[in-house]
Amino acid sequence: MRNNPVLRESLAVFFVEGQGFQVYFYLLVILAPIHFLSLYLPSLDVQAWTGSAGLFKITSVTTLLLVAYFALRVANQEFAPWRFKALRHWVMNEQLAPMTIGRGQLAFLGLHVLCSLGLCLPFLFWAAAIARTPLVTVGGALALLLFYTFAYGVWGLVALVLWDRRAESRQVFVRCFFFGLLLLSGLFYLPLNPVAFLLAYVGRQELVPLNVFGWRLPAPWVHLSFHLLLGALGLLMHRWALRRELA
Numbered sequence: 001m002r003n004n005p006v007l008r009e010s011l012a013v014f015f016v017e018g019q020g021f022q023v024y025f026y027l028l029v030i031l032a033p034i035h036f037l038s039l040y041l042p043s044l045d046v047q048a049w050t051g052s053a054g055l056f057k058i059t060s061v062t063t064l065l066l067v068a069y070f071a072l073r074v075a076n077q078e079f080a081p082w083r084f085k086a087l088r089h090w091v092m093n094e095q096l097a098p099m100t101i102g103r104g105q106l107a108f109l110g111l112h113v114l115c116s117l118g119l120c121l122p123f124l125f126w127a128a129a130i131a132r133t134p135l136v137t138v139g140g141a142l143a144l145l146l147f148y149t150f151a152y153g154v155w156g157l158v159a160l161v162l163w164d165r166r167a168e169s170r171q172v173f174v175r176c177f178f179f180g181l182l183l184l185s186g187l188f189y190l191p192l193n194p195v196a197f198l199l200a201y202v203g204r205q206e207l208v209p210l211n212v213f214g215w216r217l218p219a220p221w222v223h224l225s226f227h228l229l230l231g232a233l234g235l236l237m238h239r240w241a242l243r244r245e246l247a
Contacts, residue, residue: 004100004104005094005096006090006096006100006105007104007107007108009084009085010084010104010108013083014079014108014112017080019079019080020079022079023073023079023112023116024116024119026070027066027067027070027116027119027120028119031059031062031066031123032123034058034059034062035058035059035062035123035126035127038058039055055127055130055131056124056127056128056130056133056138056202057202057203058127059123059124059127060124060141060145060202061195061198063117063120063123063124064144064148064149064198066120067113067117067145068148068149068153068194069178071109071112071149071152071153071156072174072177073156073174074109074112075105075109075154075155075156075157075159076157076160076170076171076174077160078167078170078171081167086164086165087101087161098239098243099242101242102239102242105157105238106154106157106235109150109153109154109156113146113149113150113153116149117142117145117149124138124142125138133202137201137202140201141201141202144198145198147231148194148227151230151231152181154234154235154238155174155237156174158237158241159173162241182194182195185226189210190207190208191208191210191220191223192223194227197219197223207220207223210222
């Protein structure tokens with residue numbers, strides 16, 4: 001994988017040239033004030049902050065929204081787009097197969113997600129320690145953050161391939177997809193919403209089952225199945241779009 005030209009290009013643009021450092025700066029400059037304000041601003045109800053997982057809830061939800069949103073934008077090559085070669089270049093000039101291009105894009109997305117979550121770990125662990133959140137709950141929340149970020153982020157790659165020469169269309173799709181899915185999932189069935197599910201998980205709250213033709217489906221099963229399907233569909237769409245665009 002280290003010899004993949006697409007992955008090497010992304011690593012050079014983001015880390016060698018430093019074009020991607022702005023992403024991590026934005027991530028920290030938004031997360032840090034929210035974390036500290038949540039800790040130090042007075043509350044009408046003291047128990048809201050001193051209770052179990054109170055501060056950790058705010059930090060984990062903020063991390064979820066920021067990391068997932070920036071993963072979509074990074075996958076969509078919205079940062080320093082002039083430094084990335086077009087898909088046709090990799091096929092015509094470099095003679096790369098579509099699957100090689102896809103693997104390179106997915107590998108960089110995974111690396112970016114790990115770097116983003118790694119930067120947020122000190123805030124998450126600090127919040128968990130203050131809120132006295134059980135270690136098992138912290139581990140489960142981190143697993144959910146990783147799961148959500150990749151499930152949403154892969155759709156940035158779908159947009160990148162489908163609208164390779166239309167940057168504006170890609171940007172509109174990414175934003176509508178992210179915020180629209182958050183809104184619609186909450187309106188249709190609240191436990192489908194990643195924010196609501198993460199809050200319920202950290203707070204150890206029971207979620208209302210989904211009733212379908214008399215069947216009561218457990219909310220965690222419905223939620224995880226939906227996001228597994230979302231991520232798998234994104235991977236399939238990415239693979240299909242590469243074959244179609246580069247045929």
